[in-house]
Amino acid sequence: MKLFKSVHEYNYPWNLVSAANWQKYPNEHCPHVQHVDVLNRSVDPETGILTTERLITVNQNMPKFILKLLGTDTTHYVHEISIIDPNEKTLTMHSRNLTMSHLLAVNETIAYSEHPEDKxxxxxxxxxxxxxxxxxxxxxxxxxxxxxxRFQQNALVGKEGFNKVLERFVVMSEAASDRQQQ
Known part of the structure; x- marks a missing residue:
């Protein structure tokens, strides 16, 4: 078993970053993500917690001989469950690969939270x-x-892609705010 961990800070408030997360795909830095389908979504009426279950379709770029050996093609699937707690200002996403998980299991957790020292x-x-x-x-x-x-390389590319999406999202949010003030 191998472990990976990365910590990063975004210089934007949690509400913008968590909203931009839903606009993450498609983006030019992550062309391997083909589709993101929502399987289920619910809101707890008492807590306001939003839970979303998604199926992510990715195109794995592997040598053809490895795909033949493994008996698979380039299309693979990832199951993700995300939980947004607006009161605690956290967005937590748990994902695991469905395709070929008997050969290699990847369990990932991503968390966005309001910075404890700077809101x-x-x-x-x-x-x-x-x-x-x-x-x-x-x-x-x-x-x-x-x-x-490979996971480390993809994480860096994914972070770079999300930074671009986040910057565009911030510009759009600021423009919408300016229009409302006029």
Whole structure:
């Protein structure tokens, strides 16, 4: 098993960052994300907590011989459950791969929360646990190392893409606010 953790701060308030999260895909930095489908969404009337279940379709860019060996194609699926607590100002997303999870399981948790010292900033935490399945026992460590490296690279690219989406979202929000004031 390999672990990944990244912490980052956005210089925008939580409400903007959490709203921009829903605009994250598509973006030019993450072309592997093909579709994001909402499977279920509910709001707890007492707490205001919004829970969303989504299916994310991704195109895995792997060498064809590996795809043939694994008996799969490039289309893979990820299951995500997100929980927004507007009172606590947290957005937490838990995701896991559905495709080929018997060979390699990736469980990821992302959390956006209001910065404890500055309400005008948002704290971002990303964690992942990568585990090779028993089928790959002999090569588990190598598979986990390669997968961790790829996860780290994708996390950097994903953060860069989200930064662009967030900047566009902030500009749109400011323009809408200006129009309302006129």
């Amino acid at each position: 005008q900033r948002t704290q971002f935490t990303q964690q992942a646990q990568i585990t090779a399945g028993t089928t790959l026992h002999r090569w588990a460590n190598m598979v986990e190392d390669v997968s961790l490296k």
